[in-house]
Amino acid sequence: SVSVAEKAGTIVRDVFNSGELGVVEKGGKNDLQTQADRSAQECIVQSLSRQFPKVTIIGEEEPTDEVVDESHLETGLSEEVLKAVCPQDLQAVKDEDVVVWVDPLDGTKEYTEGFLDHVTVLIGVAVNGKAVAGVINQPYYNYKAGPGATLGRTMWGIVGLGAFGVERLVPPADKRIVTTTRSHSNKLVTESIEAMQPDEVLRVGGAGHKVLLVIEGKAHAYVFATPGCKKWDTCAPEAILHALGGKLTDIHGNALQYHRDVKHPNTGGVLATYSDHDWYLGRMPESVKAAVKP
Ligand SMILES: Nc1ncnc2c1ncn2[C@@H]1O[C@H](COP(=O)(O)O)[C@@H](OP(=O)(O)O)[C@H]1O
Ligand SMILES: [Mg+2]
Ligand SMILES: [Mg+2]
Ligand SMILES: [Mg+2]
Numbered sequence: 001s002v003s004v005a006e007k008a009g010t011i012v013r014d015v016f017n018s019g020e021l022g023v024v025e026k027g028g029k030n031d032l033q034t035q036a037d038r039s040a041q042e043c044i045v046q047s048l049s050r051q052f053p054k055v056t057i058i059g060e061e062e063p064t065d066e067v068v069d070e071s072h073l074e075t076g077l078s079e080e081v082l083k084a085v086c087p088q089d090l091q092a093v094k095d096e097d098v099v100v101w102v103d104p105l106d107g108t109k110e111y112t113e114g115f116l117d118h119v120t121v122l123i124g125v126a127v128n129g130k131a132v133a134g135v136i137n138q139p140y141y142n143y144k145a146g147p148g149a150t151l152g153r154t155m156w157g158i159v160g161l162g163a164f165g166v167e168r169l170v171p172p173a174d175k176r177i178v179t180t181t182r183s184h185s186n187k188l189v190t191e192s193i194e195a196m197q198p199d200e201v202l203r204v205g206g207a208g209h210k211v212l213l214v215i216e217g218k219a220h221a222y223v224f225a226t227p228g229c230k231k232w233d234t235c236a237p238e239a240i241l242h243a244l245g246g247k248l249t250d251i252h253g254n255a256l257q258y259h260r261d262v263k264h265p266n267t268g269g270v271l272a273t274y275s276d277h278d279w280y281l282g283r284m285p286e287s288v289k290a291a292v293k294p
Contacts, residue, residue, distance in 0.1 A: 001100070001123040001135045002081050002156050004047045007074035008040040008121045009139035009152050012105055015039060016116070023112055030183055032108045037061050040104035040121060043072040048123075051075065054095035056260045059102035060232045080164065087160030090132060099126045099260045101235035103208070109183040110205030116140035118182075120208030124235025126258030133158040134236030134243075136166075136208050155212075157243035168244050168274070169217035175199035179210045179219035184228050192225035192251070192288045196280060207270070211237035214272050215244060221280050222272040225251045225288050229266045231258055241272060248272040253281045254294050268294035 015021065015036035022035035041061040046068055049057055103122035105111060110118035117140045125133035135156045142149040157163030171177060179202040180193055193201055202219055204210060207229055213219040235258055238248040249255055250268025269292045271280055 001048065001125065001133075002078040002154055003076045004044050004074045005121045005123050005135040005137040006154050007047070007072070008043045008104060009137040009154070011040045011043055011072060012036045012111075012119065012121065012139045013152070016111070021112060030109055032112060033061060034105070034108060034112060036111065037105045037108055038064060039069070039072055041102060042068060043074065044102050044104055044121075044123060046072070047074045048100060052095055052098075056099045057102060058099065058232065058260070058264075059104065060230065061104060081156065084158070084161060087158060089160060090127065090158070093127050097127055099258060100124065101126060101232040101258060103230075103232035103236070106208045106233060107206030115182075115205055116143055118205035118209045120206055120212070122208045122232060122236040124232065124237075124239055124258070126235055129257045129259040129262070131159075131235045131239040131242065131256070131258055134239030136212065136236055136240060138209070138212070155240060157240035159239055159242045161243065163240045163243040166212070166215055166240070166244075168215055171217040171220050171274075177202060177219045179204060179213050179222050180224055181205075181228075184226075186226055188226045188288050188291055189224065191285055192223055195283045195285050195288075196221065196223060197283075207233035208237050211241055211248070211272050214246065214274055215241060220273065220276070222270065223251075223280065224270040225284065225292050226269055227265045227267045227292065229270050230264045231256070231262065231266065232264075234266060234270060237272070246272065246274045247277045249277070249281075250294050251281070251284050251292055252289060252294060253277070268292060
């Protein structure tokens, strides 16, 4: 999944450079799909399913009936990952017990508007309904740093092993910074954010991007108290956050489930923090909790 996510990230950049985004409205102007979503999904689902035919793979986008572009496939394996030792409790897992949740492009709305660093490719691995491993590729990491900088990065982690390609940084202690959606806000989102009495609110795109802000200390919490986010948005980021000691739950404090037959929406919303998780849960207004049921 690490090498596959990297390949998908190059596809995301290639489509943007081609200038032909091929935007389709799936469910209104805020629920878009581009050629990059379609091609990156093809890359990930085809590459993984050919190598691991017994694994269940669930992607955000509907499969198209187009002929598979073989140049989109990745069969290489990451040396860095192969060197790691799988945690004891995952060594006996069978292919049939694995569910992979794929978000080929998280932050599509922002991608079409040029907020390129909000975009990530997410591949989450679940076993027995739990997010146990994740890969995040951020294709436009460093794109504002000038032509000399290396563009893009890949982060991965396994619960019980740790995370690589990303480092936990501590946020400022003298203020509270909360991050939430930029393009899918509503009254519940606004009310819950206000209840957290933030000094600063970062309204940015992408679930993967927002969890990265929490991991890297740019925000104390990611608060999204409404349905809308799906399992493929949270599986990979949750696994990496958990591998680093953070916490991602719904807004009631329940763990998210990732079984193959689970309903796709995270109907109970999303709360991700590094510390003081219970404090955020406690400040969640009763009216919001009543409206956002798991
Ligand atoms: N009301 C809604 N309808 C459809 N998708 C939503 C949604 N609210 C959130 N999402 C999805 O959740 C992800 C994170 O949302 P946001 O960037 O607003 O925080 C995005 O994933 P995609 O970009 O992969 O579709 C977005 O589409
Ligand atoms: Mg989408
Ligand atoms: Mg998404
Ligand atoms: Mg997506």
